[in-house]
Amino acid sequence: MSFASHYSYWITILLLVTGLYILIARGNLVKKLIGLGIFQTSVYLLYIAPGKLIGGTAPILAEGFRTYSNPLPHVLILTAIVVGVATLALGLALVVRIHESYGSIEEDDLLTADRADGNT
Amino acid sequence: MSPHLIILQVVLPLLCAPLIVLLRSARLAWLLSLAVSWGTLLIAGALWWQVDQSGPMSYAVGNWPAPWGIEVRVDRLSSFVLLLIGLSAALVAPYARVSVAAELPDDQVYLLYSMYCLCLSGLLGMTVTGDAFNLFVFLEISSLSTYVLIALGRRRRALLAAYQYLLMGTVGATFYVIGVGLLYLMTGTLNMADMAARLGEVRELRPVITALAFITVGMGLKLALFPLHQWLPNAYASAPSAVSAFLAATATKVSIYVLLRFWFSVFGAQALFTHLPIAEVLVALSLAAIVVASGVALFQQDLKRLFAWSSVAQIGYITLGIGLANIQGLSAAIVHLFNHGLMKGAIFLALGAVALRCGGVTTFEQVAGLGRRMPLAATTVLLGGLSLIGVPGTTGFITKWQLVQGALASGQPWLAAMIVATSLIAVGYVWRFVEAAWLRPPTALSAPPGEAPASMTWMALLAGAACVYFGFDTTFTLDAATAAARALLEHQP
Numbered sequence: 287m288s289f290a291s292h293y294s295y296w297i298t299i300l301l302l303v304t305g306l307y308i309l310i311a312r313g314n315l316v317k318k319l320i321g322l323g324i325f326q327t328s329v330y331l332l333y334i335a336p337g338k339l340i341g342g343t344a345p346i347l348a349e350g351f352r353t354y355s356n357p358l359p360h361v362l363i364l365t366a367i368v369v370g371v372a373t374l375a376l377g378l379a380l381v382v383r384i385h386e387s388y389g390s391i392e393e394d395d396l397l398t399a400d401r402a403d404g405n406t
Numbered sequence: 407m408s409p410h411l412i413i414l415q416v417v418l419p420l421l422c423a424p425l426i427v428l429l430r431s432a433r434l435a436w437l438l439s440l441a442v443s444w445g446t447l448l449i450a451g452a453l454w455w456q457v458d459q460s461g462p463m464s465y466a467v468g469n470w471p472a473p474w475g476i477e478v479r480v481d482r483l484s485s486f487v488l489l490l491i492g493l494s495a496a497l498v499a500p501y502a503r504v505s506v507a508a509e510l511p512d513d514q515v516y517l518l519y520s521m522y523c524l525c526l527s528g529l530l531g532m533t534v535t536g537d538a539f540n541l542f543v544f545l546e547i548s549s550l551s552t553y554v555l556i557a558l559g560r561r562r563r564a565l566l567a568a569y570q571y572l573l574m575g576t577v578g579a580t581f582y583v584i585g586v587g588l589l590y591l592m593t594g595t596l597n598m599a600d601m602a603a604r605l606g607e608v609r610e611l612r613p614v615i616t617a618l619a620f621i622t623v624g625m626g627l628k629l630a631l632f633p634l635h636q637w638l639p640n641a642y643a644s645a646p647s648a649v650s651a652f653l654a655a656t657a658t659k660v661s662i663y664v665l666l667r668f669w670f671s672v673f674g675a676q677a678l679f680t681h682l683p684i685a686e687v688l689v690a691l692s693l694a695a696i697v698v699a700s701g702v703a704l705f706q707q708d709l710k711r712l713f714a715w716s717s718v719a720q721i722g723y724i725t726l727g728i729g730l731a732n733i734q735g736l737s738a739a740i741v742h743l744f745n746h747g748l749m750k751g752a753i754f755l756a757l758g759a760v761a762l763r764c765g766g767v768t769t770f771e772q773v774a775g776l777g778r779r780m781p782l783a784a785t786t787v788l789l790g791g792l793s794l795i796g797v798p799g800t801t802g803f804i805t806k807w808q809l810v811q812g813a814l815a816s817g818q819p820w821l822a823a824m825i826v827a828t829s830l831i832a833v834g835y836v837w838r839f840v841e842a843a844w845l846r847p848p849t850a851l852s853a854p855p856g857e858a859p860a861s862m863t864w865m866a867l868l869a870g871a872a873c874v875y876f877g878f879d880t881t882f883t884l885d886a887a888t889a890a891a892r893a894l895l896e897h898q899p
């Protein structure tokens with residue numbers, strides 16, 4: 287049945303919308319970054335799952351190895367994970383700086399403070 | 407000419423960035439960035455000339471042949487965008503020394519130059535790469551460095567602006583990767599030319615259309631396509647002056663280039679505009695961007711913020727040209743990439759000069775009487791402003807003229823009327839500046855008499871003068887844009 291055989295895509299979509307929802311709906315800057323992390327994780331799954339064949343091995347040209355998994359998506363996602371880590375690190379660093387200068391990491395408080403600064 | 411030039415211009419700034427961090431000297435950092443920026447302009451000029459003479463160039467990175475290895479490609483469109491990046495970098499780098507030293511604590515100055523080199527490298531990489539995933543890597547290199555550059559702004563709201571841009575930008579980039587992932591699943595390749603060739607039979611399938619949607623929305627976030635523009639005004643208004651000028655001139659333009667590359671070179675104009683209502687949606691969004699953002703700009707108090715909102719409107723003109731999907735409209739869009747880069751570069755450079763004299767603030771109170779206090783800076787903003795309106799004799803007029811012709815050629819005279827009518831809103835906000843600068847007497851808050859240091863004033867004025875020069879002599883800009891547009895439209899994958 288197609289629903290069961292495509293379960294990795296369903297998980298991808300679930301992670302994607304969960305992450306995006308947290309990103310939009312939460313006011314706490316750290317929680318927003320958590321949402322962003324979940325959102326990015328969905329992409330890792332989208333790439334990696336189709337590259338895997340059940341019973342497949344690394345592409346080795348030798349006797350006894352017939353079914354190969356595609357290694358390229360895994361390598362691509364290694365890059366994407368590094369990018370994701372860098373983004374998350376920078377985001378958290380910004381949150382620390384925001385907390386130092388505003389004294390809060392709740393979006394509503396920050397926007398109120400910004401308005402009080404005279405920047406609309 | 408060395409075939410390695412294409413990759414060399416990406417590698418040079420990429421190597422300079424860590425070198426600057428190791429040197430930890432503000433002066434050496436600036437010298438290196440200056441050398442890299444001018445080197446970029448030289449290489450971009452050489453590549454443009456080469457492409458003009460003998461057609462597109464391709465380079466296999468690491469000597470791995472194209473569909474497997476990463477291909478780096480320069481054609482008419484990318485060489486034109488490279489020139490814009492090179493020119494902006496060459497104008498901003500000499501300007502940055504005084505401006506950055508005044509706006510940042512001494513121990514952070516070299517970090518800004520390091521990030522600037524990374525950002526430059528990322529933007530150049532996005533423009534030359536022929537590999538869809540490699541493009542994502544360069545996109546993130548430029549984006550991550552941009553977030554840091556914005557966060558270096560002197561006021562605390564810069565941090566919040568950088569954070570908001572980080573969220574929006576990462577969502578945009580991730581959407582782009584999802585799109586590329588779906589395309590990879592359907593075609594089994596990441597090389598753009600190869601992808602275009604293999605899309606043939608599966609072009610109409612749902613995953614491909616979904617990929618198109620993800621890439622369009624993702625890049626729409628990065629290029630601040632209405633209504634995905636919320637990050638832009640805050641980011642440009644609170645970044646350090648030199649950074650605002652560089653980003654306003656280049657960042658969104660490169661994202662528009664990526665969108666053009668995917669729409670026309672990978673998916674193909676024919677399939678795109680005949681089977682999907684992309685053109686109609688784009689025209690509607692562009693008109694909304696022009697009207698709404700220009701309207702918001704009218705009521706801004708901070709000039710940097712005013713012109714940042716105007717950027718959103720001007721991007722609307724670019725996407726409107728793309729939405730017309732004919733040769734005049736598309737060449738208007740491409741020439742406006744360049745023209746708008748020049749105008750906004752000139753305006754933000756001049757505003758940075760004003761900010762330097764007024765302690766970092768550029769509201770209408772500071773520019774009151776600016777025509778007498780800082781005549782050169784005020785003139786530069788005026789030249790850029792006239793160009794934004796599209797007064798004959800400025801670059802803006804060339805764009806509007808092409809756009810109107812494109813609208814008429816596509817049989818939509820009402821669009822031509824809209825293009826002319828919306829220019830009047832630009833007259834409104836530029837007039838507010840003219841009134842404050844020349845008709846109002848200076849107040850206690852106004853800029854003190856005297857220009858900013860020569861390196862800043864003259865770089866800004868040079869960009870302003872270019873707005874006028876390219877308004878009269880279009881042999882370079884318009885011809886290059888038309889040739890690029892023709893190549894895009896004729897390309898049949």
